[in-house]
Amino acid sequence: MPSASRTILLAIGFLLSWAYLGLALNLPNWAGGLFGPNHLRPSLEVAFLFGLMALAAAAGWRVGTAARLALSLSVLFLIILRLADFACNTLIGRPVNLSLDLMLLPAILEVLNGSATLAQTAAACVAVPVALVALLLLNLLAFRTAARFLDRRPNRRLFGAALAGLGALTLIGVRPFAPVDEGAASLLAGQASVMARASTLRATHAERFGNDPFASLSDEDVLAHLGRRDVHLMFFESYGETVLANPRYRSVVEPTLQDFDRALAAEGFGVRSGLIESPIRGGQSWLAHGTFLSGERLGDQGLYDLMLTSGRQSLARYFSRAGYRTLAVMPALTRPWPEGEYWGFDRIWRSEDMEYAGPAFGWAAIPDQYTLDFIHRRELRQRDQPLFIEYALISSHGPWEPLPPLLDDWDSLGDGSVYRGLKNPSAAPPSGPAWNDITRKYADSVDYTLKTLRDYITHHIHDDSLIIILGDHQPAPLITGEGASRSVPIHIISRDPELLAPFEEWGFTSGMVPVTEQPTTPPLPMESFRDRFLAAFSAHPAG
Template sequence: MAPVSDGSPRVTFISTFRFLLAGAYLGLLLNMPNWTGDLLGPDHVSPSLEVAAIFGLLALASAARGRAGRGLTSALAAAALLLGALRLADISSHMLIGRPVNLSLDLMLLPAILEVLAGAASVPELVAAAVAVPAILAVLFLLNLWAIRTAARFLERRPNRLFFAGALCALAVPALFGLRPYAPLDQGSVALLRWQVSQAAQASALRAEHLAGFRTDPFAGLSDDAVLAHLGRRDVYVMFFESYGETVLVDPRYRSVIEPTLADFDRALSEEGFGVRSGLIESPIRGGQSWLAHGTFLSGARLGDQGLYNLMLESGRQSLTHYFRRAGYETMAVMPALSRAWPEGGFWGFDRIWSTDDMGYAGPPFGWAAIPDQYTLDFIHRRKLRQRDRPLFIEYALISSHGPWEPLPPLLDDWESIGDGSVFDGMAPPLPADRQGWSGMTRNYADSVDYTLKVLRDYITRYIADDALIIVLGDHQPAPLITGDGASRSVPIHVISRDPELLAPFEEWGFTPGTIPEADRPPVPMERFRDRFLAAFSARETG
């Protein structure tokens, strides 16, 4: 019997199946959505015009030269790998910080990202990641190369090229009637790449526009005597609460844990003579990059990305901290997670910055948020609040609610026993099996917020004996993988004092009594806080 020829139906079926399989694989890679809930959805699995363009290039090369060269197929495989990596970065960005990846800004954040990952992972996990990431990229490249060379071999035969052309025509017919049988181009890899290029191209013009705005400060002409005169030299503490977002008030998974603690916080404050006004404030970010929220709060300008933050550092604008210094305050930033040099701290106007190495902590680390919030508040109270000759403006960064929210430090009833933190040795119990890792992260997040609220309750009611003004606010919502897609950027803010006159301006902003904000009140943009605060507490000048 004569051997089966390459043109037999059996061989044609197998090669066609491989061709379609190669196209489906590349389509899943290049059409990857920006949210995990849309994986394998209609747009993800629809035919990709981008893959069709790649195959069209291979068909043209075969028609002109008889076959596509190995150099061309390797280059297309590498290009598909880069586009696939961009799609993976985009979906990660949406899941973690709720916005598209922006290469012109985000590449400079790699050191910070690696620092967070290193702090949250064990040594074996870091080694495994160092091996796995290059291996995954290599496997993706080999899969791309297989898919493209499979398509190239299929398209070397003229009948197969005609089949491919007919399939494209078949896709075009529904489009004539307003239907779209293919994946949307505006959500594809090429569109994402084009957006990256446009962001980089617009950077210069936007830079000049924003810089002019940053240098416009309506309060710069106030005299030092007028600045914050109505505070009466009372201490002011701004306590940024990591990942304390509106989601704890509106999502039943978190509200059931947090609402009773907020109610208890309210009762404890009332018993000690404190009033509290609460509202919502809109952060410029979600999921991460807390320093952008801190900078927005202090500068009175919306710093929604690293480029704007860097531009602010060049602007010469006076931050809220500068105004406190002009009013005679000693200014401090307490940043227990700051483990490297922070030269921009000088721009923000702090007289003293307390970093990780300054905190004297001798206890065990608790995940990425190594130093417990209870220790941070106790340490500064012992070291500074008892020994000073000027009123204080302190910005705290409370970090125990920073992801991955495990292990959680214990809350000690006896604050006098905290000392250098060595009391925490052996106090990090292992999580139950059903609460470890990503599967238990929602409850871990709720518990971490609950912990910091209780720390604040105990600290304020035990140790704040005067009419200080205390401002507790979230820096941003947690990652969208905690809140779900489409969550707001709002965070709770609580203003606490024994002096009703210090609380009155916040009532005019729409803040309401108690620790639970009214849900129907619109949030105050975080960038408006500085100017509103200066206007409320500075003396009016004539002339």
């Protein structure tokens, strides 16, 4: 008969196994829930597994190595799914979608690889497999310990009595167990439900995507009221409402916006600003670009892929029909982009086309200042038709370091080699305890791109072009905090008041600082911009 000390050790090991598996399977999807009351409560799901093991032992069936390995591998999968859900909510502000997010792994790895040093990448390649093996071994140890404890009848009775006692507590309003609707089973059920509804949603969206109210417009009527003026569409990476709503970021950005306002007025520009609601948060910028161009809300990769087969005309294709040369400037694009064929751009400027010979500034290797200068030299100075240019400005992409310096002499940019050896003098040290390293870097990166745009527009745009600057999405929740909106600022700039007039009717206000406190109109959904724009600037809009 085992000694009393051995029995106590087995009981302690059993409780530790229950606690470990519960912490792993009930991992919350946001940092604020870590080791909170719900996370620390005993897991009913683990109790259920242990109950099955107890019944098997009572029936004389031994929970052998194969069964424990199967359970351990299942738990490892659930831990990985939990970690993925945690990462998704932390970085892009939404739950994991297993059916779609697996397709994003190459893009995620590309961002991580571009943001890390060679030593960090090598360390990760070692650390990740080691961590997975360690978790599997911990799972095996937990189930082996539980099986040994439950092999003895007195221990099974003790376990059953404990469950009965915890169950009785629920009758008097006490919640002894972690919430089942936050557990691993609920997460799996949610993933299964999403997969089951995918085909129905796909059919519904396919029908809607095919209904384009402007498809019948003649080429002569499309965007006729623009008067063949150039249109610059500038997507500003991670430029979210948080820079205006959060006092820390606003203290950095608002003076620059006000200076931007004064500089525009001095050069004869008018500006209208507002808020527009992005379909995403934290990442997957192409979904925002696609939503803006297509006029339909593309909130996930499945809808984006469906749009590519819909035959719907993008905003770029309408510009082509109006006689414009259409360009996509994508300095972070390092691989083929077959989707560009659908969106209808005459030329796609990828990173390898940009002739950049300067140093890489982290993942956002090519500075926004260089991108704007290069395209101005290569496209705006030598053309024989009006231009519609979509820019992806990336210097404010995480991890927001190193930040390139802003050069006063644009003529010195050349092929970018001027950046070698230069340091950024603009990044100020934190001014108080509210700052941490990453939030300050984010604020400085947004400030850099705003100053770059100010200098470019006021020094290089000498006509009545229409310029649209908007954020693609809010930054990650680790920057905005929990519960942030999906709204992003949008600025419409031109010297021609007639081009600005429609945006006043949409509720946009004068100046570079949008109204964020008690606005008179709610943020404009990003997907509504295409149809509103076509209606405002086409000669005979349909619908």
